[in-house]
Amino acid sequence: MIMERKRTDCPALPPGWKKEEVIRKSGLSAGKSDVYYYSPTGKKFRSKPQLSRYLGNSVDLGCFDFRTGKMMPSKIQKNKQRLRSDNLSLSKGKPDLNTALPIRQTASIFKQPVTKVVNHPNNKVKTDLQRGTEQPRQLFWEKRLKGLRSSDVSEEALRTMDLPKGLQSIGPDSSDETLLSAIASALHMSSAPITGQTSTAAEKNPAIWLNTSQPLCKAFTVTDEDIREQELKVHQARRSLEEALMADSLARAAESTRDTEGRAA
Numbered sequence: 001m002i003m004e005r006k007r008t009d010c011p012a013l014p015p016g017w018k019k020e021e022v023i024r025k026s027g028l029s030a031g032k033s034d035v036y037y038y039s040p041t042g043k044k045f046r047s048k049p050q051l052s053r054y055l056g057n058s059v060d061l062g063c064f065d066f067r068t069g070k071m072m073p074s075k076i077q078k079n080k081q082r083l084r085s086d087n088l089s090l091s092k093g094k095p096d097l098n099t100a101l102p103i104r105q106t107a108s109i110f111k112q113p114v115t116k117v118v119n120h121p122n123n124k125v126k127t128d129l130q131r132g133t134e135q136p137r138q139l140f141w142e143k144r145l146k147g148l149r150s151s152d153v154s155e156e157a158l159r160t161m162d163l164p165k166g167l168q169s170i171g172p173d174s175s176d177e178t179l180l181s182a183i184a185s186a187l188h189m190s191s192a193p194i195t196g197q198t199s200t201a202a203e204k205n206p207a208i209w210l211n212t213s214q215p216l217c218k219a220f221t222v223t224d225e226d227i228r229e230q231e232l233k234v235h236q237a238r239r240s241l242e243e244a245l246m247a248d249s250l251a252r253a254a255e256s257t258r259d260t261e262g263r264a265a
Contacts, residue, residue: 002026007038010069013059016040019069035067139207140171142216145181164226170197171206171216182215196220 002025010019018038024030037045045051048066055061065072149157161180169179186194196219201209203218210216 010037012064012069012071013037013055014040035069037069139210139212140216142178142182142185143172145185146175146178148181166220167196168218169216170203170218171210179215179217182217186213186215 004023004025005020006023007018007020010017017040020036020038021033022036023033037051039045039054043054045054048061048064051066052061063072064070149160151157160177163176163180167179167183169175169182171178183194190213192213195214196217197203197206197209197211197214198219199209199211202211206216
């Protein structure tokens with residue numbers, strides 16, 4: 001392929017920079033040209049981004065035309081106008097190009113226009129995230145826990161806890177086991193205080209007036225005497241556990257001593 005090379009000085013760049021235009025004389029691309037730039041040290045640049053990275057902030061190439069090697073002030077003006085137009089469109093927001101009002105299609109043969117409301121100040125459905133994510137609870141779901149009993153390692157059922165007399169269940173199943181499961185589930189699943197069904201209407205018709213965030217029992221009050229009795233039960237349970245652990249530790253120590261004496265004999 002025959003090519004003609006023309007290398008000239010580039011006044012738009014610092015002194016010593018050269019511009020080279022390579023014109024193709026033969027082949028399918030005859031008549032086309034490629035432009036290259038050479039630094040004073042002889043380094044070759046094939047594109048404007050390469051040139052910008054090399055020169056950095058020393059030369060403003062915003063209006064530099066890589067093909068002609070000249071500064072084009074008209075480019076700066078066009079870029080400023082385009083940037084100003086983009087900023088103005090962003091500040092105004094994306095325009096709604098569809099200005100036609102929607103048409104309500106009814107059984108009538110006439111089309112009835114409706115009013116198009118873009119933003120309503122009293123519309124809180126989309127902003128109320130808690131209401132949108134809150135799931136309804138099934139009534140009397142605690143009945144599914146009926147018949148479940150805790151057991152020890154030997155698969156023997158443990159004795160059920162005795163509930164205070166002040167706790168009275170309401171609903172279709174009024175057994176103590178269901179009430180205990182409902183209270184335990186409420187304490188585990190909710191961080192709110194457990195007060196029971198405070199509405200008297202829930203006792204007459206729990207299917208309508210039941211508060212699903214509270215267990216299936218009537219409203220109750222925890223007294224100081226109830227707290228003291230519970231503290232005593234916890235203290236006794238800890239004391240029994242301590243005695244059992246101590247007895248187990250002594251038994252292990254005695255067994256270890258007998259094994260040591262047997263091996264020595």
